[in-house]
Amino acid sequence: MPKAKQSSAALEKASSMFRKSSNTGAHDIILGRDVLTAARIVPNPATKLIHWDELTCPWQPNDYFMKSNWTSHVHTAMEMLAAEIEFDSFSSQMGSKEILSSKYDQVDTTEAAQQQTHLPQRQRNDLADVLKHFTLLFSGKLGCYPHYKVHLELDENAKPFRCREYPVPYAHRKVFKEELERLVDIGVLSRAAASKYLSPTFIVPKKDGRVRWVSDFRKLNSMITRKVYNLPRIQDILKRRSHYKYFTKLDISMQYYTFELDEASKELCTIATPFGNFRYNRLPMGIKQSPDVAQQIMEDLLRDCPEVEVYIDDIGIFSNSWQEHIASLHKILKILQDSNFTVNPLKCEWAVQETDWLGYWLTPTGIKPWKKKINALLALQRPKSVSELRSFIGAVTFYRDMFPRRSHLLAPLTAQVGKRQLDWTDECEKSFRAIKALLAKEAFLRYPDHNKPFHIYTDASDRQLGSVILQEGKPVAFFSRKLNSAQRNYTTGEKELLSIVETLKEYRTMLLGCRELHVYTDHKNLTFNNLQTQRVLRWRLFLEEYGPIFHYIKGNDNSAADAFSRLSFSERQSTQSNSHGFQGLPEKPSDVLHPSVTITEDISDFSVEADFVVEGYYSMVTDDPDLLDCFVHLPAQQDVPFLMDYQTIAEAQARDAALTAEARSQPLKIQKKLLAPNTEVFCHAQVIGGPWKIYLPSSLLQDTVRWYHLALGHCGISRLADTLRMHFYHPQLQQTCEIEVRKCDPCQRLKNVGRGHGETASREVSLLPWQDVAVDLIGPWTISIGNKNLTFSALTIIDMVTNLVEVVRIDNKTAAHVAMHFENSWLSKYPRPLNVIHDQGGEFIGEDFQHRLRIHGIHSRPITAKNPQANSVCERMHQAIGNTLRVLSTLEPPRGHTSAKQLVDTAIADAVYAARCIYNSALKTTPGGIAFGRDMILNIPLVTDLQLLQKRRQTLIDQRLIEANTKRFSYDYAIGDKVLKLVYKPGKLEPRAIGPFEVIRVHQNGTLSIQLSTGVIERINVRRVKPYHD
Missing domain, CATH: 2.30.30.140 (SH3 type barrels.)
Structure with a gap:
């Protein structure tokens, strides 16, 4: 059956059900003309019929859904329609890809032990002797945890739901059925009867081509009440596990399937397949409660094993000697085997000293930061255009509370924003590298805390993905990856969703099971539960395990991730050794600090919570050329433009003769106070007995004010002065603040403009009509017809006394074309004007239009550029025509180019007629009444006192001018x-x-x-x- 007929047949089935059904609103979905045209759906307003291929459906009245019995059938109808469309999508994307049957074989433990080449042969033999006692644990067969049954609790307002099964392509039906039977044989599934809860299921290939069984539990997840179980913190593990010698990380296979559900929960986890209904007997993957259940059970099971740390399906065993480690392995493996767990020894790490754990690189002396968290930042290239520079500055501004002196560092870059072309100087390069180093350092040394919310900001461009992971407003990790050739063909929504998926995959050990995961995207469709393709469905189901909460964020506010999706990245080159040494990094200490020591030296001057190993940190930085190249550009603390300390102030006060003399003349208001060891500073009290404030010497006044102004983000005069007055005094403090802010170049160019400067000039109203006319262009308007966009513009001509208007559609904006329509539409109908008021568009200042004015003896009166207030009469007319055009194009959409032209002409005619007939408050009559001396509708004679009209309008204009000038300096x-x-x-x-x-x-x-x-x-x-x- 052809695809069009399939779609038509599906619509007919859905349509027949819709005619029997109801809804609580008038519209379930609104389709645009582009969609209707692409689908060959033709609505006919005249006949009230909808044509789709050979189908014809009548329009329904607005209250049809409210009065009909629609609600009970709509979901069934839409599922039937979606099933047919989904089949096409599934087949096109997956039909040609072979999916192999799953395979879980027993692993040879001796071979697994011998693969641990980091251990000497004797220790490998010891490990093999331990592993051979646990053949059942390594058998690859699924067991059942005997001590606990999982219960899933629903929200109080949860209601039963039923989803239809997903179609299975013919090429995959055999593998689907084999996997279904395998899961039944091992006890994961069992056949079920009718159920109040039904979720769909499908299969996808793993990386090795074997089958992965996926159940769509999104609907169920939305009803489950999640009970959070806290995950371990890396800081706490460090304090307990410092200076270990051996570390083993066990990976539990099919961990969720090991946990049995209680009877009520089995009912909830019933799935629909083409081969009937089945229900889960074990905890499925994709249930948002699963990580919490797994963490709780594993901690309870191993609570009496002090050498063990647990993170969901990863079990860490720490020991201080080989004999102790072998004994611990034997004990832990026995507990796991007795509890019917399964472990794949090839996926475990046995007796290692360093590995990744909870988002950090674990070592015997502590932790090293996870370099991949900042790889995206290390590879960030400098901006190549002003727009890319704005994107980078926007990302830095997003972290404005993260590090001090942001405005100092950004100054060379913000100076470039106002230019048309980027002039990248050495100062810009230094600033760019310093900011990158600060951002990298902050994320590099920060711990992720799984018991606090994570916030992920993601974005995607046509060529790459980008995201930033934050906790408590501070960056924890950055991510960026270029799209391959196939991914560049994805839709915008698929690229945006792929950015989220890739971020979660990259940082799975950091994000899985966290208390809350908030995802921010500027693609609003991702916040809705709509699926267009099988690819998007698979990704959304992958996300379910993390339980993300989606938030829509406007593109302009998504600056954190925008830079990582749009700025260029490259493979970084190793840098040569720096002859100047490190800036901002202290020399390597001779002694290794304990992991729990909080560093407060230069390295943590930028608000980094640094419980880390200094030895490991320095070895990473000095041994890694990428890190060295980045951190060598950290701004040194001594480079601060004004470094304040009490000794500096005291020395400057001693050199200030005026201050010393004032202190002698006012000993009760100015006294020395001991503010630091062996350092006395003059302080001032506004009133005797009042609070003391440091008396700034005149030599430090300007530098202090400038330092505060920059450090506080270029704040205004009042906030700057108030902040300084909290701790300092100087008689010229307020005046100095005013001068500093008013003369600050970035403030003048980059800040929003408040009250304007300079009063606007008055305007004299003309007495006689037809002397002054204003002309302007309106448009372009865009009207979509099928896949084509048609644009239209019009010429507006208005008499400045009567407000009589003429509007004519134009085909192009050339001066000759506009001049022709001006002559035909105005000069051939009305008295010749003396002056024509126009803007500085090329169509009016062009020679053809100006020549036409000179021929008729008309003076050209151009207004200043981009000053629409000067031609406000035309601007208001443009708004009226636009409103009329929107109404008409919505009620009667055009079908072709000719009907679109007719639509525009009709809108113009309606707007012109309305403008001539509507009462004008300034005129106290209608424009048509003044121009023609008769009412436009009733044909009643009208007489206008032009002098009274001029006086009234002049008074009104003067009043508005006074009001406008009161808002200006x-x-x-x-x-x-x-x-x-x-x-x-x-x-x-x-x-x-x-x-x-x-x-x-x-x-x-x-x-x-x-x-x-x-x-x-x-x-x-x-x-x-x-x-x-x-």
Whole structure:
């Protein structure tokens, strides 16, 4: 059967059920015209019919779903439709891929022991002697834990649900049935009768091509009440396990399947297959309660074994001698075998000294940071464009509370943001490397705590994935990976979801079983439970084991992950040894500190919780060229522009003659206080007996104010002065703060503009109609017809006295075309105007349009660029036409190019007619009544007093001018002043102003002429500039 007919047949079945059904809302889904066209669905508003291939369905009234019996059948109908579509998707993606039967064989323990080449032969033999006693444990056969049955608790408002089985491609039915029978034979599944709870199941290939059984428990997970069981913390393990000699990490095979469910929970875990219903007897994978259950059972089982640490299915055994380790292995393996667990010795690590554990690299002397957490950051290349630079600065700003002096370090980079082309200087390179080093150091040394929430910010671009993992607002790990050629063809939603999946795979030992996992994405569809492909379904089911909570975040707010998905990465080159030594890293200590010691030297000056081994840290940094290249650029603490200490203040006070004289004349208000050993500092009290504050000497005043301003993130005058006044006093403190902030170049260019400077000029209202007309272009409007987008624009012409409007659709924006329509639509119908007001668009200042004005003796009156307030009458008319066009295009969507043109012409005609007929509060009548002397609807004569109208409008304009100027600072610009030009509609991370530029002329109508560059002068309204202070 052709695919179109299959889809049509599916729609017919669904449609027949919809005609018998109901919903609590008017619309279950709204399809756009692009989807309808692609699916060949043609709605006909005239006949109230919907045509899809050979099918025809009638439109239903708005309250159809409310009144019909729709609810009880809708899910069944949609599942039937989804099943057919899912079959096509499954077959196309998986049908050609062979899936092998699963294989769990017994492992030769002697061979496994001999593979431990890190051990001497004698110890390998000892290990083999231990392992051979536990053939049942290593048999590969599934056992059943005898001491506890798992109970899954549902929420109070949980309701039964039923999902249809997923279709199985014909090529996979044999393997599917074999795996189903195998799971029944080993006791994981058993055949079930009808059930109130049904979840679907399918199979996918593992990396080795063998079958993986996957059950879709998303619906059940949404109803389960999770009972959290805390996971171990790496800090606590370090304190208990310092200076061990041998470490074994056991991996429990099929751990969840070892735990039996109670009867009530077996009912909940019933699955639907093409071969009937089956229910789980054992704890399934994909249930969000599973990690907590596993952790609790394993800890209870091994509670009396002090040498053991447990993390879900990983068991760590620590010993201080070989004999002790062999004895512990024998004891632990016996406990596991007696409890019917299964272990694969080839997946275990036997008697090692170093390995990864809970997100860190474990060593006998403590832990080493996990280098892969910062690999993405180490490989980050410098920005190559201003947009990439904004992305990097946005990511750094996201961590603004993480390290001090952010503004100092960013200063060379923020200075580049306002430029059109990136001018990468040595200072920019130094700043970029220093910030990378600080971010890497913070994540490199930070512990993940599984008992606190993790927050993952993910993003994807057309070429790579990126994410950042945070805890308590601090980065724990970074991730980035380039997409392969096949993945680059994924949809946007699939790329965004892949970024989440790859992050969880990369940091599984860090994130699995954590208390809460919050995932933030700027792709809103991922927060909904909609599945388009089998690939997306598999990924969503993989995520279920982690129990993530999805949050939508706007793209502009996702700056943390944006940089790692868009900035370039490369294979880093090893750097040569640095002759200048390390900056920001102390020399290697002679003695190894205990792992639990908290470092407070230079290495932790940037708010890093550093319970780590200094010896291991230094060996990693000095032995790894990537780390060395990164951390050598850590900013040294002595490079702070102003380093405050009491000794420096006291010495500067002693050199300040004015302060010393004032202290002698006011001994009760200015006294020396002992603020540090052997250091007395002059302090000032505003009133006798009041609180004391350090009296800043004049020589330190400006440096102190500047240091605080930069360190506090370029705060404003009030906040800067108030912060300083908490601890310092100087009679010129407020004035110095004002000067510092007003002259700060980044503040002037990058901060949002508050009240404007300079009052706008008054405007005189014309008395006679037809003398002044305003012209402007509206559009383009985009109308989608099938896969094509049609754009339309129009010319707007308005008389400034009567507000009479003419609008005509135009085919292009050339000056000649616009001039022709201006002459045909206005000059041939109405009295010749004296002046034409227009903006500085090329269609109006072009020679063809200007030539047409000169022919008719009309003066050109251009307004300043990007100043829509100057032509507000046209702007309001544009809004009215846009509103009308949206309504018409929604009610009667066009079918082709001709109907789209007719739609635009109709919208224009309706808007023009409405504008002529609607009462105008300023005119106290209608524009058509003034222009034609008659009412537009009733044909009643109207008489207008033009002088009274002029007076009323002039009063109104003057009142609005006064109101506008009260929101602006009174400021007189002069020739030679420097001004900043405000950016028109800047982006979130773009500068708010560019410049400075010199004023070369001041005009009387509220405009200035500024020198943009040699030979380039722009006339600009005072609304779009502000004074620059240097």
